[in-house]
């Protein structure tokens with residue numbers, strides 16, 4: 001029987017561990033503060049922002065939303081970020097991506113004070129990650145490391161394959177695994193024989209954005225599979241192909257007209273050592289690590305705990 005790695009349980013443990021740290025800050029200074037900037041109207045981003053603000057409220061982190069309209073210029077965005085940089089009550093600044101095409105995204109991300117870069121996209125944070133020195137770590141890969149640790153899955157000396165090389169997930173994931181002494185291979189769309197690379201791995205992290213792409217023949221039966229992908233299926237034949245034997249998923253699709261699947265074909269989970277389900281695996285960890293980064297930012301401001 002493959003072991004299920006429950007991301008909600010790990011999220012709850014992370015959030016629980018933050019509570020005394022937030023209480024200590026609240027007592028001696030003030031609660032940590034997070035500013036979230038969401039430009040224009042984007043229903044998916046609005047849902048993410050709402051969940052982030054809700055997580056702050058539940059924990060006692062002060063949060064505020066900035067909702068400029070889609071026609072804001074790059075200069076106006078830079079002005080907004082500068083004003084947040086200067087605010088002593090704001091520890092973390094998060095700009096929800098993607099930004100509208102006319103805004104210079106790189107310039108905006110560069111303008112965030114590195115000490116408030118809770119998403120860890122600033123080159124300063126990237127350099128700290130590469131050098132394995134203290135700094136913010138990107139939330140999703142950092143959450144995956146916490147999950148591996150929580151379930152006591154050994155990483156040192158293991159072969160890890162990361163499928164995907166994005167700046168947000170794939171590359172930082174590979175670096176974190178490397179720093180934890182795994183032997184890491186990064187695969188991408190030009191990798192010659194993806195299946196054979198994956199089959200050699202003790203740990204596979206799939207971060208491709210391709211629904212059910214990695215089928216059972218990509219994994220050895222001892223593999224730990226971490227499925228980062230979030231893909232929405234909207235047509236019934238695709239759902240049938242993916243979940244032919246899972247009545248609950250078919251019923252869910254019939255009710256909602258949509259169903260989520262990761263980058264790993266669900267059948268592959270039946271024959272591996274352990275796996276993260278979609279949903280309920282990696283997804284819940286990302287916001288928990290954003291909260292963790294915000295608390296860490298506040299602690300750094302008031303006394304340099306690490």
Ligand code: NDP
Nearest residue numbers: 140164165166169188189207208209228229230282283286
């Ligand atoms: P990107 O689109 O930025 O990157 C996808 C990567 O996958 C690229 O490096 C690409 O290779 C690689 N890839 C695509 N097709 C193939 C293929 N056929 N064979 C091998 N490699 C391939 O995606 P992200 O990294 O931003 O996100 C990946 C997935 O993770 C998405 O489904 C996203 O929704 C999800 N996600 C989930 C999060 C969570 O909290 N659970 C958080 C962030 C992302 P190449 O570079 O050659 O093009």
